[in-house]
Amino acid sequence: MQAMLRRASAFADYYGMPVDLLTYGFQPEMTYFEASLRETGRLAPDVRVQNLWNIMSEIALEPSDAIFPDKYENAPLDEPRGSSKLTGVMACGLQRMTQYCGDSEEIESIDYRREDGTRFVSDIRREDGAAHQRKVALLAPDQRILKSWNSVTDMFAWLLTKVLGRENSVIVVDHPAMANSIARNGYIAPNSVLIKCYHSNHSAAQSDVGFGVLSKRHMVSMERADVFDANVFPSSGQIDAVADLIGESTDMWPIGNIIEPAVGASSEEEHRKDSGVVISRLVREKNVDHAIDAVLLANVERSTHEVPTILSIFGTGTDQPRLESLIDKRQVGDQIKLFGYTNDVYDEFKRASFSVLPTNQEAFGLSIVESMACGCIPIVYDVPYGPSEIITDGVDGFLVPFGDIRSIADCVRALRTMSDLDLEKMRDAARNRANDYGSRKIAQAWARAIDVTRDRKDTTAKSVISQRSLQIASITPLEGSNSASAAAPSLDVELYIDSRIKSADVPGVKVFLCFRGRGSTLRIRVPGVLRMRRHGFLLRQQTLGMNFPIPTEQLDRAPREIIDTFVRINDGVTVREFRLKAAGVDLAAFKLPPELEAYETKGGYLSLRRPVRRG
Numbered sequence: 001m002q003a004m005l006r007r008a009s010a011f012a013d014y015y016g017m018p019v020d021l022l023t024y025g026f027q028p029e030m031t032y033f034e035a036s037l038r039e040t041g042r043l044a045p046d047v048r049v050q051n052l053w054n055i056m057s058e059i060a061l062e063p064s065d066a067i068f069p070d071k072y073e074n075a076p077l078d079e080p081r082g083s084s085k086l087t088g089v090m091a092c093g094l095q096r097m098t099q100y101c102g103d104s105e106e107i108e109s110i111d112y113r114r115e116d117g118t119r120f121v122s123d124i125r126r127e128d129g130a131a132h133q134r135k136v137a138l139l140a141p142d143q144r145i146l147k148s149w150n151s152v153t154d155m156f157a158w159l160l161t162k163v164l165g166r167e168n169s170v171i172v173v174d175h176p177a178m179a180n181s182i183a184r185n186g187y188i189a190p191n192s193v194l195i196k197c198y199h200s201n202h203s204a205a206q207s208d209v210g211f212g213v214l215s216k217r218h219m220v221s222m223e224r225a226d227v228f229d230a231n232v233f234p235s236s237g238q239i240d241a242v243a244d245l246i247g248e249s250t251d252m253w254p255i256g257n258i259i260e261p262a263v264g265a266s267s268e269e270e271h272r273k274d275s276g277v278v279i280s281r282l283v284r285e286k287n288v289d290h291a292i293d294a295v296l297l298a299n300v301e302r303s304t305h306e307v308p309t310i311l312s313i314f315g316t317g318t319d320q321p322r323l324e325s326l327i328d329k330r331q332v333g334d335q336i337k338l339f340g341y342t343n344d345v346y347d348e349f350k351r352a353s354f355s356v357l358p359t360n361q362e363a364f365g366l367s368i369v370e371s372m373a374c375g376c377i378p379i380v381y382d383v384p385y386g387p388s389e390i391i392t393d394g395v396d397g398f399l400v401p402f403g404d405i406r407s408i409a410d411c412v413r414a415l416r417t418m419s420d421l422d423l424e425k426m427r428d429a430a431r432n433r434a435n436d437y438g439s440r441k442i443a444q445a446w447a448r449a450i451d452v453t454r455d456r457k458d459t460t461a462k463s464v465i466s467q468r469s470l471q472i473a474s475i476t477p478l479e480g481s482n483s484a485s486a487a488a489p490s491l492d493v494e495l496y497i498d499s500r501i502k503s504a505d506v507p508g509v510k511v512f513l514c515f516r517g518r519g520s521t522l523r524i525r526v527p528g529v530l531r532m533r534r535h536g537f538l539l540r541q542q543t544l545g546m547n548f549p550i551p552t553e554q555l556d557r558a559p560r561e562i563i564d565t566f567v568r569i570n571d572g573v574t575v576r577e578f579r580l581k582a583a584g585v586d587l588a589a590f591k592l593p594p595e596l597e598a599y600e601t602k603g604g605y606l607s608l609r610r611p612v613r614r615g
Helices: 002-015 030-039 052-061 152-166 176-185 219-223 236-246 288-300 320-330 345-351 366-373 405-417 420-437 439-459 503-508 552-557
Strands: 019-023 047-051 084-089 095-100 107-113 119-128 131-139 145-149 170-173 193-197 230-233 252-254 272-279 310-314 336-340 352-357 377-381 398-400 470-478 490-497 510-517 523-527 529-535 541-549 563-570 575-579 597-600 606-609
Touching: 002 019, 002 047, 002 439, 030 047, 047 052, 052 119, 052 131, 052 152, 131 152, 145 152, 152 170, 152 176, 170 176, 176 219, 193 439, 219 236, 219 523, 230 236, 230 439, 236 252, 236 523, 272 288, 272 345, 272 366, 272 405, 288 310, 288 320, 288 336, 288 352, 288 405, 310 345, 320 336, 345 352, 345 366, 352 366, 352 405, 366 377, 366 420, 377 405, 377 420, 398 405, 420 439, 503 529, 510 541, 523 541
Parallel strands: 019 047, 170 193, 193 230, 230 252, 272 310, 272 352, 310 336, 352 377, 377 398
Antiparallel strands: 084 095, 095 107, 107 119, 119 131, 131 145, 470 490, 490 541, 510 523, 510 563, 529 541, 563 575, 563 606, 597 606
C-alpha cells in the first residue's frame, strides 16, 4: 500500500490533476482509515479514495443500454424470505445483509443494499443436491438481473475494465487477485490504458528445476499478460526472466518504487560504526538468522580493543519465536537485539552504520533504497532480481553470494576498519543512488510508459475476430533439422472464420501457444506469426494460419509432468482460448526434449508427458 500511496501522490503532483484510489473491500471503517492517512500526510490532498461498491450501486440504479444491452431479458430475482442479519454498514449508507434459509443457520445469500433498503447485489450461495452453486448478481431497481459472475472479484474486474475502462483514463492494477480476475476473464479495457503493476517476485523457484513454475498469486495474470496494455515490473532483470517464459517484452516496463527523501542533513546522521540494523518481516524466507550468524562471526574476529558490533532487528512475523530462542540459546542478547515493529525506519537507518538484507529473493528491495537514502550501507544477497540493479558492489553497498554468511561478516569487518573519508564517500554514493528513486523521476518514467502505451493502443487496429465463430482446421508439427541454418521446430494451426477482416487488421491480432502444467503452476507462452488466406469463389471464406515455434529450451527445463496445450487469440477487443485437438496430427513428428513426448488425451486433445515405456 505504501508504494501505491506514494505513486498516487507523485501522479497528482506531476500531472496536476486528481488521482483516484479505488478500493473494493466492503469496509465500514474506510472513512476513518482515510482520515488517518490524510492526518499523517500519507494521503495527498489531490488523491481521492473511492469505493467500487458505491460506484456499482450507482450504475445499477440507472442502468444504461450501452453497458447492459440485455437488461430486460431476465426475470426479477425473488426477495429472500428467511431470517437476516446486518453484518456491515459503510459511511455512505450501503448495507451488507446475511440472508439465511428459513430459520436455519445455512446461508442463502449475502445481499448488499442501499441506504433506502433497495438491493443491488446478491451473492447467492445455494446447495443443489451435492453441488454448491454461487452466483453474484447485479440487480436493477426492479430486481432484474443485469449481469452475473462467479465471484465478487470477477464483478469488480468487469466494473474496472468494461465500465470505468470506457473512459479515456489510466487504470493501474496493483492487487494480484484483481489482476488475475481480469486476466482470467479476458477483460480488455476498451478506451483506458490498463496497466498491471508487479511488486513481488513472479516465480515460485529460481533453479532450473523450477523454471516456469510461477507464484500462485501471479500465475494467471502472468500467462495472460496480453489483456493488459502494459506490465510494470520493479527491475529489468525480472522482465528478462518473464520474457523467457511468455516470449515477449514489448509491453513491459522496468520502473522502481518511490522512496521518501531522508529528512535533515547528512551531518545530522549518527551512523555508529559498531551498529547494524535489519528491518524486515520475521519470516523464514527473509533469513534473518544469516544476519545474526554473520555479525556474531565478525565479532569473534574483532581486535581486542574493539567493542562488539550490535545488530538491532526490527519487525514482526512467524519466525520471531525461533529467532528469540536462537538468541537465548547462544546467550548473545548483548550483541543481537529484537525490538519488534518500528514506525520510523529512517531513524534506525540514520543510527546504524550498515543494514543487512539476507532474503532469498527480492523483486525490488524498498528497504535497500531507504537504507541508502539515509547513508546506511546495505549488505545484500545478490539474488534475482532487484539488488544488483540498485547496488554497485563496493561503491554504494555490498552484494554477496546467496547463503555466504562469511562474506556478510567480511563486509561488516570492512566497514568497521574503513577510514572515515572512504566510508563517507560510500555513504554519499548511496545517498546519490537513492535519489534516482525520488517521486519526480519515477513519475517521469511512468509518464513515458503511459504515453508510449497510449500511442500504441490508438494506432493498433482492432479486427474483432473473436466475435465470429472459429474452428480449428489443422495442426501440423514441423521437425527442424540439426543444421544451424534450419528453422526451429514449429507448430502450424489453422482456424476457419466467418468474418471478412481486412489484411490491415491482422497486425492488431495477438496469437499465442500456451503450455500449462497440470500438477504445478508451470506456464510457458509462445507468441505466434499470423497470416490470412482467402479461398472460395461464390462463398468467400477466410482462414487464419498461425505458426508457433516449439520452445524446446524452455520445455527442457520444465518439470516432467503432463503439460496441456492451448491456442490463445487476442484481437484487442475480446480473448478466446482453444484446447488443441490431436486428431490428424503426426505426434511422432514432434521434436521435443528427452523425457517428453506428445500424446492424445482421453478427450482427444494434444498434451505432453513423460514417455511411456513399452515392453
